[in-house]
Amino acid sequence: KAGVTQTPRYLIKTRGQQVTLSCSPISGHRSVSWYQQTPGQGLQFLFEYFSETQRNKGNFPGRFSGRQFSNSRSEMNVSTLELGDSALYLCASSSRLGRDEKLFFGSGTQLSVL
Amino acid sequence: GENVEQHPSTLSVQEGDSAVIKCTYSDSASNYFPWYKQELGKGPQLIIDIRSNVGEKKDQRIAVTLNKTAKHFSLHITETQPEDSAVYFCAASSHDYKLSFGAGTTVTVRA
Numbered sequence: 001k002a003g004v005t006q007t008p009r010y011l012i013k014t015r016g017q018q019v020t021l022s023c024s025p026i027s028g029h030r031s032v033s034w035y036q037q038t039p040g041q042g043l044q045f046l047f048e049y050f051s052e053t054q055r056n057k058g059n060f061p062g063r064f065s066g067r068q069f070s071n072s073r074s075e076m077n078v079s080t081l082e083l084g085d086s087a088l089y090l091c092a093s094s095s096r097l098g099r100d101e102k103l104f105f106g107s108g109t110q111l112s113v114l
Numbered sequence: 115g116e117n118v119e120q121h122p123s124t125l126s127v128q129e130g131d132s133a134v135i136k137c138t139y140s141d142s143a144s145n146y147f148p149w150y151k152q153e154l155g156k157g158p159q160l161i162i163d164i165r166s167n168v169g170e171k172k173d174q175r176i177a178v179t180l181n182k183t184a185k186h187f188s189l190h191i192t193e194t195q196p197e198d199s200a201v202y203f204c205a206a207s208s209h210d211y212k213l214s215f216g217a218g219t220t221v222t223v224r225a
Contacts, residue, residue, distance in 0.1 A: 004157070033213075043158075043203065043215040056211050090157050100146035100165055100207060105157035 001027060004106035006091050012112045018079040021109045025072050025093030031055075032074040033103065034066060037088040046089075049074055050097040078111075086113045116141040116208035120216025128224050133191040135219045137204035140185070146207035147180060147187045151200045152218075158203055162189070194223045 005024040013019050025032050034046040045058040049068035066076040072093075078085055088108040094101040117140040127133045139147075145166040150158035164171045164178045164187065171178050175194075180187040191198055204216040 042217045043205075045212045045214070048211070058212065092157075097211070100163075102148070102160055102163065103213065104160065105150075107155070107157045 004093050004104055006106035006109050010110045013081050014114050017081050021076045021089055023074045023091030029093035029095050030072050031094045031097050033092045034076050035090045081113045083113050116206050116214040118206050118214045118216045120204050124220045126222045127194050133194055133221055135189045135202055137216050138186040139206040141208040143209040144206040148205050149189050150203045153200045196223050199223045
């Protein structure tokens, strides 16, 4: 069974630009979560989608948005990029929505904002 | 929201020795506590998890213990091997369905 796939693997953008990251969950998984990982802040929850609906949201500004498609694939968008948005963005999938569902992570997209 | 603290931030052990990582959480409603291992250039990989109705769980050389009263849980790795070198994260899932992570522990196993 293929794991969680994230594209692209690396991305370099400049301040003010916008970026879209993609995530394909494990086949059959309907829940997709996004996390931001930085050396200073660790892993921070961005949002979670289940059946094309955002079910939960972390404490990030509105510049961070996402969506989920009918095939459970998800995209995350960051508009008006800032230097502080440089991070590893991780996508994780689980089979169901639930507090104790196992999360399976992709390898992430490393975003560098110059 | 949930606050998870993890100690130590770095841990160096001799191959064959044991490694212990400790975490505390703040939300008494948290009921799920996974541990992840992250190797360089990869995403976190779930290695073991425990639910609040269980006090201890073991999987080969890895074990996790949970003390709900004290709100802390620990990861124990026995007979450490070089491939155990990685960053380990604890996490707790609270009532708002979010998974909150500890800051991570960098484990180095010396040959």
